[in-house]
Amino acid sequence: MFDLEMLLMLGLKVLFALLMIGAVMTMAGYSVLAERKVSAWMQGRVGPNRTVLPLVGSIPIVGKFMKGLGIFQPLADGLKFLFKEEMIPGHVNKFYYNLAPIVALVPALTTMTVLPFGEFFTENGESIPLMLANLEVGILFVLAVSSLGVYGIVLAGWSSNSKYPFLGGIRSSAQMISYELAMGLSLLPVFLWVSVPGTGAMGLSLVDIVNSQSQSPWLLFVQPLSALIFLIALFAETNRLPFDMPESETDLVGGFHTEYGGFKFGIFFVAEYAHIVVGSAIFTIVFLGGWHFLPWMSDPWPATWIGSLIGVGWFLAKTIFLIFFFIWIRWTLPRFRYDQVMNLGWTKLLPLALLNLIFYVLLVTWLDQPPA
Amino acid sequence: MAKTVVLQRKPLSLSERTYLPQIVTGLKTTFSNMFKEKVTLQYPEEKPSIPKNFRGVPTLVKDPNGREKCVSCQLCEFVCPPKAIRITPGSVPEDEEDREHVEKAPQEFEINMLRCIYCGYCQEVCPEEAIFLQDEYSTSGYSREEMINNKAKLYELGGTLPDQHYKWDKKKIAEEEGNAH
């Protein structure tokens, strides 16, 4: 039945998966901190700088620095959510009310299984991508699973049985479906460009798209319009300002999570930031060259384990910059009105994405012509 | 009269209609804000500077010689709109050298800080300049009783004001020279 080797393999996979979840959740937690800090700095404030752990905080200079940066704040926030009373309002549909946060978090964490975040060099000099599952259709997997994330919001909105969450749920489902189209269409020309006949790249693999960007321009410079449309759609899909229709505190109180509190609200919160982390990672992979160094340059680090470590670090640095960009945009732009969101999605982004696709189809066809 | 000319708003150019340059401008603004000086006051450690005419907690003050100024005339108790002040009048013992020309002093002086509205009438009405609203603004307590400042507390909060009048000294000199009032 089960032999030992297989069990070991299974155990290792589970361990890697847990590590990855840990990494993404930590990044999500610290994104919350980054959100608070960056918003504070942009508004001339200081941000959270009080929380401190007893022993670590008393290290002479480092401890004070960490306290000032609020390094321990996510810990305190998490504990606060954990120890809060679990309120369930009397008018909700209890089963779906409890199910919704889980449904919101699971897709956010599932998408990261196909995210490559670095490469490992074997002794022969071959490179193996670091990822949980090397799927041939990686990008489609990400799109598919993240499209399931809307259920969490819709269920939360519906089961709360009150008007503001309901409006949030309705808005969210409409918005998600509208922007998924533009998102998919903006990615098509990218993959058309990458899978040139004759090169090794095939299909929709995320690893191939990263490797196609080493020693050549990043796809951001090749297809700026695709990148722009993808980025806007990404903002809409992750419910970030200026597209945070499902939440919009000022007109919907808290949107879909108005009736939630305590740990369930915390799960929604973390799921939202996990979406941002994964979204930033995908943008890095597709348009910013993944773990490869600057455009038009080969990686300056050696093809050893040090090199792969630096590569992962470089990838993380790009991802973190994008997370910062998400936050930066949030504290710069005001929220769109709902009809403006729909208008932008259907009458601006979708035709633009189609035009972009047609242009690149023609261009790729012209470039691929065999010399006469 | 000059003729009013209605200016036509210029139609937006293509780059303006995409809003992207405007967004970039906004991003620049917020980014430069990140490095500006912070305006936050780290409150319990840093205190705001209090202006001189601030109306804080009412306190009782002593004169530069360290003597009680209040003569328990009860004008403040009378004028106090929310009736926060309660004075139990008492007399100054005859044998007290320092205050031999003063007859009365409060035996107990209570200001209920839960009632006080910081109007400053008590300070205005006091003929002896004994009660002042000073720069203390943060009072707290665990019970209602704690929020009633008694005489000792009021003098502790008030301290001594550098009062240049030396009213009692003048009185004393005047009496010694046989010219009271």
Add this chain to the structure above:
Amino acid sequence: MNIVDLLFYFFATLSVGGGVLMVASRHPVSAAMFMIISLVSVAALFVLLEAFFLAILQVLVYGGAVMVLFLFIIMLLDVGPEGGKVSRIKMLSGLAGCLSVGILIILLLQFSGIGEASLENWQPIQDSEEVVGDSLIFSTSLKNFGYGLFTKYMLPIQVAGFLLLAAMVGVIVLSKNANMEKEN
């Protein structure tokens, strides 16, 4: 029995059970949720067959788009547990259920050796890259899907696309008319 078999039985139970519960559940939202479970476990079955592309399309199209719209409509119309003309719909759905169960039983009997096509005549399909005669390459890879769709099945695709276009134009015309009448 290895892990793949176990997973197969798990997801097969989930998909069939989800389907049954979807029909049986009284509340429309519960029905929709069971349908999602059923669809996603069918996608999982595709994964077990190593047809990743098919699995992802299943989730993307049915799970991510169609069912969201279903839920959307259910929520907007606020259909309660006792909605619609119950008796007639029950009759119809009962009929449809009996019909599909009958077809399923006939098919099962056929494949289990009673009819002509017994299981022994079925050859396992090999995943090969070679072109055998006129037939298409059989493999689960994305490239072959695309190749097949745009060569051998070009006409059906065009026809299907045309049908969808007609449906879309119809919807637009209908909704425009309704709006016009409202305004007048």
